[in-house]
Amino acid sequence: MIKQIIIGFLIGIASNLAGIYLYIFFFVKHEFGESIRMAIQNGSVGNIIALGALLNLAVFFLLLRKGKIYQARGVVFATILAAIFILISKF
Secondary structure, X not given: OXXXXXXXXXHXXXXXXXXXXXXXXXXXXXOHHHHHHHHHHHOOHHHHHHHHHHHHHHHHHHHHHOXXXXXXXXXXXXXXXXXXXXXXXXX
């Protein structure tokens, strides 16, 4: 059970990172590293992380559909971690 939650957590983190990359790739005109640097300077890192976390929603429902409840819980934990990081970056 714990192993499945950890696997889900890692899937959630990877999904969030993939969402961040996809957002920057499709919607930002600058390169990835430059976009991250600009986001840090502007204080909008939390916004980018939040948009990346939207991909976790799809992964969560996909795991539920496949019956992998504990992995879906891990994705929820990863999303909560992202929310905490967003909250910290706002202050």
